[in-house]
Amino acid sequence: MKKWSSVGLITVLLLSVLLSACGAKSEKSVTGDLRKKMDRLSSYQADATMTFQHNGKKQTYKANISFQKPNQYRVALSDDKKTNKQMIIRNKDGVFVLTPELNKSYQFESTWPNNRSQAYLYHSVANDILNDPNPGFKAQDNKYIFDTKTNYNTTQLANQTITLKKDLTPDNVQVKDKDQNVIVSVKFTHFKVNPSLDKKTFDVRQNMTASQIGKDSRQTSAEKTSFKVQYPTARISGTKLSAMKPEVTQSGEKYVLQYGGKKPFTLIETKSKRGLSVVPTFASGDPANLGFAVGTAGERTLSWSEGGTDYFLASEKLTREEMTAIAQSVNGTVIK
Numbered sequence: 001m002k003k004w005s006s007v008g009l010i011t012v013l014l015l016s017v018l019l020s021a022c023g024a025k026s027e028k029s030v031t032g033d034l035r036k037k038m039d040r041l042s043s044y045q046a047d048a049t050m051t052f053q054h055n056g057k058k059q060t061y062k063a064n065i066s067f068q069k070p071n072q073y074r075v076a077l078s079d080d081k082k083t084n085k086q087m088i089i090r091n092k093d094g095v096f097v098l099t100p101e102l103n104k105s106y107q108f109e110s111t112w113p114n115n116r117s118q119a120y121l122y123h124s125v126a127n128d129i130l131n132d133p134n135p136g137f138k139a140q141d142n143k144y145i146f147d148t149k150t151n152y153n154t155t156q157l158a159n160q161t162i163t164l165k166k167d168l169t170p171d172n173v174q175v176k177d178k179d180q181n182v183i184v185s186v187k188f189t190h191f192k193v194n195p196s197l198d199k200k201t202f203d204v205r206q207n208m209t210a211s212q213i214g215k216d217s218r219q220t221s222a223e224k225t226s227f228k229v230q231y232p233t234a235r236i237s238g239t240k241l242s243a244m245k246p247e248v249t250q251s252g253e254k255y256v257l258q259y260g261g262k263k264p265f266t267l268i269e270t271k272s273k274r275g276l277s278v279v280p281t282f283a284s285g286d287p288a289n290l291g292f293a294v295g296t297a298g299e300r301t302l303s304w305s306e307g308g309t310d311y312f313l314a315s316e317k318l319t320r321e322e323m324t325a326i327a328q329s330v331n332g333t334v335i336k
Helices: 006-022 027-040 122-131 204-212 320-330
Strands: 043-054 057-068 072-079 086-091 094-099 104-108 136-140 143-149 159-164 170-176 182-193 239-249 252-261 265-271 281-283 286-289 294-297 301-306 309-314
Touching (some): 027 136, 043 320, 057 122, 094 204, 265 320, 309 320
Antiparallel strands (some): 143 159, 170 182
């Protein structure tokens, strides 16, 4: 048996220490560093691409996000053609949803974005990692991958995979259903830490004015769009269209679509009209990011505007996620 000299043993021990120091970080080390980074974070700007998947269909949208400590947010959403832009703003005065093209803005008494997971917000992603007592973790290709629970209060979107870059900024987030199918994915294409942000970034009036520059104030593209009934393409098991009633009211034409079955719901469609006041309208419920639009989610309702049409969806049986899936599918191909 070969004997080791004292010099040889010391050399082996030193190599072991060096190799250990150069190895991948542990989960505890990474989460500790993430907590410190969030404490030091004063602002950020990000661009992200969001993809929603349902029944084999994909829809992709863009998000531009700004954050200023302690709790100011601005999220601008648009489709891949950069049209139908809407914004969610949180500032010292509250939470607002803006649709500049229609000169409409709504103010909410809401705790957004703290009331549930938000896959496109760095703080929400980091909190989901830090608040999960037993996250899955692995280091791979100079990135850190976490499997965590979500805060959507539903078993349908209960899990997510979060990938952070080596500097702990977000790379991508995949929100999954109970069968581990990816339903929502967010890819961060640009992320800047602690930029200097103008206070006007989070000003409601400034954002409304800036977005309206160059637009025809007499008639927007949404108002010029011909109004016709749109049918959701999402399939809800045991539910089908039972009636479609066109109506004419004092405020204009509308369509009422009634779906019957195990999970009945009603979808009302009316032509969008341009708002007259610059003062935000107070709204109940919470902002709902549908990707292509920002809607309003109530206890059993969901409303939004898109393509020149205002939509109102109501059901006593549908989950929030099923209502979102229906809303997103109305944005697709018309199928009766």
